[in-house]
Amino acid sequence: MSNFSFPDFDDLTVVEGQPKGCLWGFFDVDGQKDQLGTLRLLTKEVVQKAKDEIQTGTHVQLDWPLHNIEFPGFGRIPLQHTVKDLAEEGFVAFDDVISFNTQTSSQWDSLKHFGSQKTGVYYNGSTHEQLKTSDDLGIHKMCDRGGIVGRGILVDWLSWWEHENPGLEPPSAIRCHKIPVSELEATLAYQGTETRQGDILIIDKSDTSSSNSNAKADIRALGTEKQHYMIGLANTDETVRWLYSKHFSAVAGDTMGFEAWPYPDDCCLHEWLLVQWGTPIGELWDLEALAEECKNVDTRITATQPFSTLKRFGFLNCHQTTALNMGSQINRRPVRVASASGAITDMVENLAELAKNAEVDFIVGDWLSEYNMAARGMLKAQRSESPSFDAAPAFEQQFVDSFQSALPDLAARKIKMAVNAGACDTELLYQRIQKIVQDSGTDLRVAWIEGDEVLDAVQQYVSEGTKLRNITTGQSFQEWGHNPVYAQCYLGSRGISQAFINGADIVLCGRVADAAPTMGAAAYWHGWSSTQYQELAHALIAGHLIECSYYVTGGNYTGFKTLPQGKSPLLNMPIARIQCDGSFFIECHHSQDRGGEGKRYYNSDVVAIVDQVKMEQAGPDSVFVHNIGFEKPPPTTKAGLTAPGGYQAEVHYFIVGLDAEEKAALLEKQLRFYLDVESMSKLAFTVSGTCPSNPASQDAATVDVRVFAQAPHADALSPSSFRNKCWNIVMSTYSGATFAVDDRQAFPKPYNEYFVTIIPQALVKHIAHLPWCERVIDIEPPTDTVPYVHQQEVQPVSEPQPLLSFGPSIMAPLGYIVHARSGDKGSDCNIGFFVRHEDEYTWLKSLLTVDRIIDILQNDYNGGRVERFELPNIQGKLPFYPRLYMYRPITSEFLAVHFLLKDHLDRGVAASSTYDVLGKNVAEYLRAKHVPIPRKFLDRGRI
Secondary structure, three states, X not given: OOOOOOOOHHHOOOOOOOOOOOOOOOOOEOOEOOOOHHHHHOXXXXXXXXXXXXXXXXXXXXXXXXXXXXXXXXXXXOOEEEEEEHHHHOOOOEEEEEEOOHHHOOEEEOOOOOOOOOOOEOHHHOEHHHHHOOOOOOOHHHHHOOOEEEEEEEEOHHHHHHHHOOOOOOOOOOOOOEEOHHHHHHHHXXXXXXXXXXXXXXXXXXXXXXXXXXXXXXXXHHHHOOOOOEOEEOOOHHHXXXXXXXXXXXXXXXXXXXEOEOOOOOOOHHHHHHHHHOOOEEEOEOOHHHHHHHHHHOOOOOOOOOOOOEEEEOOOEOOOOOOOOOOOOOOOOOEEEEEOOOOOOOOOOHHHXXXXXXXXXXXXXXXXXXXXXXXXHHHHHHHHHOOOOOOOOOOOHHHHHHHHHHHHHHHHOOOEEEEOOOOOOHHHHHHHHHHHHHHHOOOOOEEEEEOOEOHHHHHHHHHOOOOOEOOOOOOEHHHHOOOOOEEEEOEOOHHHHHHHHOOOOEEEOOOEOOOHHHHXXXXXXXXXXXXXXXHHHHHHHHHHHHOOHHHHOOOOOOOHHHOOOOOOOOOOEEEEEEOOOOOEEEEEEOOOOOOOOOOEEEOOOOEEEOOOOEEEEEEOOEEEEEOOEEEOOOOEEEEEEEEEEEEEEEEEEEEEOOOHHHHHHHHHHHHHHHOXXXXXXXXXXXXXXXXXXXXXXXXXXXXXXXXXXXXXOHHHHOOOOOHHHHHHHHHHOOOOOEEOOOOHHHOOEEEEEEEEEEEEHHHOOEEEEEHXXXXXXXXXXXXXXXXXXXXXXXXXXXXXXXXXXHOOEEEEEHHHOOEEEEEEEOOEEEEEEEEOOHHHHHHHHHHOOHHHHXXXXXXXXXXXXXXXXXXXXEOOOOOEOOOEOOOOOOOOOOEEEEEEEOOOOOOOOOOOOOOOOOOOOHHHHHHOOEEEEEHHHHOOOOO
């Protein structure tokens, strides 16, 4: 065959997991996977035609001496030459013994040299694991076919550049100068060279000849630098398409890399040539003599006869059989990710326990909430405004304590870790952890992520006239009326995955999304690209399920009475076992909910659609999760603005016995009259408890009254203005009036206001720092996005049934047969209700309409929007909503209805005036409300 018929680039068959433009399978023969790639374009006809163009028959040496590069780049071992004396063998003789890395001089990159750094695969789908023990794609495949013989065309870009820029110094070989397609085309036109299918493209980019002492110095410098920069073809989509359209059999150049280096995250010509098309790359060729010979064929390089040569490229160093250790790996077994912390209040021993005993690949942990985000943000702001302010670092010290005890096992068992404990001082946390690592004598590589601190960007954004709006309250930034001193956005997972790809063992983050550490670990492990949304959406939910540690293994579970009791009353930590398609198992490590945002669960990298999620029991302590939908990521990300809110204080009174409601009303009326209410921004009275009929003790008959106040200025809540006046009323109020003598909460203390909004991802400078190689990686925001949905749809009841159709009912607490869980997202509250039997689910979704929820909220309903959707596919022997919990199997299914109460929690945890600052007890309140429950369901027994 003289010519192959190639489809247009955009018409190539899409290969799953690979970019558009992949040629895998194109050269396969009789069902055998091809191992030569585009060398198959060097057919007998192509070689015969090349022979006809030989003009002088001159032989030109293209390879450098083996020892020409004293200091190879990328940390490679230089050539070792020793002389062995054979006298011991009885000979008067010497043998030369040479050990060298084939990348230290002129060479061909075989198809085994470089894999996809994102997906971890090589040409035609071979995996890293397969190639470790296989000779597939090796350099010998090129030798076995008789070497490389064909028509070479020299594109003497250096001569063209010097012609176009007389008197100027050409770009250095060790600077990242990017040669665009337009200049390649201009050079070809200048030479009068035409290309044809099967040509071997050779590009002369810089004077790196073996005789050039300056070139030697440049290469020596390149080899000793930690960060490599090289001249080469621009890594762009235009270059990719141009190379494809030419259908070269191989390409080569005179520098250490064919393309400009470093390459961007989204385009690497090494990957396109070696991985996607199977095109060998020649590097470090000595092209000076060749360029001169081409000019001498005609007195002008622009001769109409194109340069052509017939040459059997013989000994150009054959490449080693293993790939560079610098990229994502492809691991078809699931990755095992354990969660060590769900909050700053979690158990400090968890990390060490997992590091020592759990069979895992990664440990992640979540140390942040909106409460300590605001608190640490305020701490850092105070330190910035007053450098002399003696303040602790604004990271989470508890993580440092946990890490020190876990470090030996993390290092010994090669467990990687990603955590968000940097809070608002991630760089300082890096410095602390790096010192601990160094002092321990271990060689773990510690990376850190930057970009979540966005106050300057937000202020600039607002100054340009942008109208920010609180995504929970709907309040505008101007209506909020506070002056933010700190702002932090939620970063995605790509900085974490890039850190792991580039060799990190530990990745320290500030405010990344809760699930981002798990997503980053899984994306690295399986080699997912940033557009593998299906896989990322599953990893997002896996990370969401385990990031609150025990909440997925039995904590905060309304069926706690049924949990099995072992030797220890403590629960087990969760492990997510994530498969290469994203589906996953949630399991337990055996040692001693919050909800989402409606059916869409937002993240900077992907949006997970959870209304059709399926969950199935896979074992006593294992649940399989799959069928999660996705949308492309939003162009925005969530951000929290922290501002000084003022001051708050509280006093407690106790009521005992009869007439508690009337006694509390009298106290409130008197204090509202006596206190300077006008100086306060908030004055709330909370009555907690009731006196039962015929109480068994005085304690049982006691009711608490909390008097809670907030004010812009501390003077308004000084002891004389608030505490004393609250106490002074004791002699003139209800019978038995008694206040709490512990008055520590009665003194004014600062509190923070927190404004939750969204900002464009383009404003965020997301950076992964790799200090061990003095490198930083900029993480570009996604460009293919779907706008954020501010108000998600309310799902009506699917297939509603009349409540009377379920038979006789009695009024009883909803929680007798219905599980529930609730939690906060800013000032929003999520509530999930789930039952154990399918017929109960039909009843539950018919009962729990939006109107019913408003009705049973009763006095607590504040008029806000209520969103509803159903989760009909959470089936198996587990209780779930909105997280999973594993325990001993039972014989029932769990199906759920979810509600989102917009702005239900007074301004969120940082400023809330209620006891239930995290919204955990909204579900418990609603489970206690009486509703009509079919008798046949109650007959099955109470939860």
